[in-house]
Amino acid sequence: xxxxxxxxxxxxxxxxxxxxxxxxxxxxxxxxxxxxxxxxxxxxxxxxxxxxxxxxxxxxxxxxxxxxxxxxxxxxxxxxxxxxxxxxxxxxxxxxxxxxxxxxxxxxxxxxxxxxxxxxxxxxxxxxxxxxxxxxxxxxxxxxxxxxxxxxxxxxxxxxxxxxxxxxxxxxxxxxxxxxxxxxxxxxxxxxxxxxxxxxxxxxxxxxxxxxxxxxxxxxxxxxxxxxxxxxxxxxxxxxxxxxxxxxxxxxxxxxxxxxxxxxxxxxxxxxxxxxxxxxxxxxxxxxxxxxxxxxxxxxxxx
Amino acid sequence: xxxxxxxxxxxxxxxxxxxxxxxxxxxxxxxxxxxxxxxxxxxxxxxxxxxxxxxxxxxxxxxxxxxxxxxxxxxxxxxxxxxxxxxxxxxxxxxxxxxxxxxxxxxxxxxxxxxxxxxxxxxxxxxxxxxxxxxxxxxxxxxxxxxxxxxxxxxxxxxxxxxxxxxxxxxxxxxxxxxxxxxxxxxxxxxxxxxxxxx
Ligand code: SF4
Ligand code: SF4
Numbered sequence: 001x002x003x004x005x006x007x008x009x010x011x012x013x014x015x016x017x018x019x020x021x022x023x024x025x026x027x028x029x030x031x032x033x034x035x036x037x038x039x040x041x042x043x044x045x046x047x048x049x050x051x052x053x054x055x056x057x058x059x060x061x062x063x064x065x066x067x068x069x070x071x072x073x074x075x076x077x078x079x080x081x082x083x084x085x086x087x088x089x090x091x092x093x094x095x096x097x098x099x100x101x102x103x104x105x106x107x108x109x110x111x112x113x114x115x116x117x118x119x120x121x122x123x124x125x126x127x128x129x130x131x132x133x134x135x136x137x138x139x140x141x142x143x144x145x146x147x148x149x150x151x152x153x154x155x156x157x158x159x160x161x162x163x164x165x166x167x168x169x170x171x172x173x174x175x176x177x178x179x180x181x182x183x184x185x186x187x188x189x190x191x192x193x194x195x196x197x198x199x200x201x202x203x204x205x206x207x208x209x210x211x212x213x214x215x216x217x218x219x220x221x222x223x224x225x226x227x228x229x230x231x232x233x234x235x236x237x238x239x240x241x242x243x244x245x246x247x248x249x250x251x252x253x254x255x256x257x258x259x260x261x262x263x264x265x266x267x268x269x270x271x272x273x274x275x276x277x278x279x280x281x282x283x284x285x286x287x288x289x290x291x292x293x294x295x296x297x298x299x300x301x302x303x
Numbered sequence: 304x305x306x307x308x309x310x311x312x313x314x315x316x317x318x319x320x321x322x323x324x325x326x327x328x329x330x331x332x333x334x335x336x337x338x339x340x341x342x343x344x345x346x347x348x349x350x351x352x353x354x355x356x357x358x359x360x361x362x363x364x365x366x367x368x369x370x371x372x373x374x375x376x377x378x379x380x381x382x383x384x385x386x387x388x389x390x391x392x393x394x395x396x397x398x399x400x401x402x403x404x405x406x407x408x409x410x411x412x413x414x415x416x417x418x419x420x421x422x423x424x425x426x427x428x429x430x431x432x433x434x435x436x437x438x439x440x441x442x443x444x445x446x447x448x449x450x451x452x453x454x455x456x457x458x459x460x461x462x463x464x465x466x467x468x469x470x471x472x473x474x475x476x477x478x479x480x481x482x483x484x485x486x487x488x489x490x491x492x493x494x495x496x497x498x499x500x501x502x
Contacts, residue, residue: 081423082423086470108423108425110432110439111422111423111432111439111440122423124423124424125473127423127426127427128427129427129467130426130467130469130470133467133469134470145470162431163431165434166429166430166432166433167429167433167435167436167446167449168429168433168449168452171428171448171452171464174428174464174465175427175428178427178428181467182467237433237439237442238430238431238432238434238439
């Protein structure tokens with residue numbers, strides 16, 4: 001066991017894993033995170049706490065992760081390369097582990113111009129692949145990147161993101177391979193609406209044998225309205241929503257119900273794909289739907 | 304102005320491995336002023352390569368050229384014939400839009416700069432926001448990594464994209480601090496400078 005985390009146990013056991021996202025509030029209180037944690041307890045094996053997503057200041061992912069721990073649910077702390085240099089990252093990894101956090105997701109982070117403090121200076125001292133290399137060295141060799149020995153090694157499961165819907169398509173599996181080589185124990189993907197393209201991506205993943213070297217957790221987003229679908233299709237870089245989904249949402253008399261149904265159908269298809277080891281549900285601002293979706297899929301009764 | 308420092312010879316010879324006709328190309332602007340890639344440095348480099356090849360019994364034909372400004376296409380066009388005659392160009396200047404990072408990786412990225420052309424200065428490939436050749440930051444801006452991919456594809460070197468590039472040194476970049484002398488041999492001594500003031 002690398003981390004002893006619950007997520008690692010589930011993944012290693014070969015059970016289909018469920019993770020879900022919790023968005024931290026714009027607040028100095030962690031109450032909102034705690035409320036969501038209580039609501040979602042038992043619906044997933046671990047919960048991702050986002051790190052100033054879309055470059056908007058929020059309660060930090062580390063503090064939010066600790067709030068989850070205190071509520072008895074397991075966090076996946078996200079850490080972007082946008083806001084910290086390698087020194088801060090290593091210190092934060094040690095800090096997180098000292099507080100009981102056992103899963104960390106390494107990501108590049110949205111560019112600061114997405115947020116409302118566009119004039120901020122970004123960091124990107126290292127990229128997510130290099131971040132994985134640094135963290136793996138700390139965990140497996142017990143050394144900082146500078147070479148100092150650590151009295152206690154960080155016990156952590158390392159995750160990374162993959163986006164099969166960005167371009168160039170052929171490079172997406174190359175990027176994934178690089179992340180696996182750099183030390184990614186698990187991968188969470190961008191939200192999947194275009195199942196055909198994802199199927200093609202998984203074919204390339206299996207061809208390289210990557211599904212046997214890491215755990216691929218497929219991302220989904222339950223849609224709340226036709227407008228949400230249209231917005232994602234047109235405005236979110238690196239996202240693909242087929243017309244068929246937009247049409248279904250537009251025609252629905254109860255869009256929320258339809259959105260949840262599409263999500264359940266998507267998860268069913270993902271479970272049938274060879275090499276997919278779990279699902280990651282990102283119901284941003286609509287967390288209360290997660291238990292229902294998990295139940296509908298017959299994925300409740302988490303260990 | 305760009306401030307440059309030459310890479311060490313060992314690294315340069317590694318980059319030239321297997322090549323037989325090398326064109327060493329200098330530039331009479333920034334890199335000439337900081338004594339890293341002007342005509343004089345080109346001559347020294349070319350000679351060093353010839354000597355090394357000779358000593359190691361390798362066949363290598365080295366020619367030299369310097370242009371006014373390598374960062375402008377108009378000037379580079381003037382040496383097209385020489386470029387075509389060689390099988391590799393060793394540029395001692397910045398042929399690309401350069402972010403002045405001080406530790407050039409253009410030999411790994413098909414001559415397209417990831418520092419200046421990628422909004423996140425990523426070194427290991429495109430982020431998840433790259434779509435239809437455009438950058439996530441602005442749909443008008445080309446994604447630097449898409450350009451690198453295209454360029455490496457043309458060069459038949461897509462294999463370079465499979466290799467993990469470890470954390471790099473930013474020491475020679477802007478954050479390295481104020482300017483300092485790295486080649487004392489070409490700097491004026493204290494006496495010389497004092498004499499200048501007296502004049
Ligand atoms: S990698 Fe880019 S920024 Fe760095 S020296 Fe080369 S061209 Fe300039
Ligand atoms: S879209 Fe391309 S250029 Fe823009 S940040 Fe991502 S990799 Fe860099």
